[in-house]
Amino acid sequence: IKAAEKGETTQDAQQLSRKLTRYSRTLPPLMAGMKISQKAAAAGFEWENIEGVWAKFHEELAEFEEALQQEDEAHQQAELGDLLFTVINLARWYDLDPSEALQGTNQRFIQRLKKMEAFADRPLSDYTLDELETLWQQAKAQLAASGELNQER
Structure with missing residues (x-):
């Protein structure tokens, strides 16, 4: 019923990407990042262990450092965002609230x-x-x- 009211099909309303988009539009960025991370993990998009998250953190940190050597601010912002999202994932794995x-x-x-x-x-x-x-x-x-x-x- 809610999907119909919004002009969406039931299938559209059930798409994970639509739900995640709503979080990114309605929540402060850190909260949205945590909610997106939680929902993606619940849907199976998750590392096997914490070591995988730490490896991703180090990868993103290196990519951010590399981007800072370039003069492309959009690329720098994107890599900073990737790094922050990975830190949010670390917080989720350790059951910590990044906003707090x-x-x-x-x-x-x-x-x-x-x-x-x-x-x-x-x-x-x-x-x-x-x-x-x-x-x-x-x-x-x-x-x-x-x-x-x-x-x-």
Whole structure:
């Protein structure tokens, strides 16, 4: 009935690619990637073991590094996307939520930056990279010691 309402045949509505396209259009990219990965795996498009996923990760990383040596931004973007999708697959295999993981990293980064600013006696842009690294490590250590930092980066 739903397929008919959308002008689709029942066969069209059952195509995996149509379902996956809906996820990519309606969900944030990391969530869509996870849902697409899950549905593809459930349909049998899956590695035999985690070693296969790791091999794919290393392959995609090498392809991304190679693409960065070229001046074709579209190719670089495509290879970055492939690498990110493979990381999503690793997360799925380890039963981790990539959106939650990235959100946590974003929060930890902001916490550390806030501490760095508290330690700084001038704008951060006035510091050298080495000085910023020192402030970063100092902020990281203080947050870890105070228990404010949930996970190390």
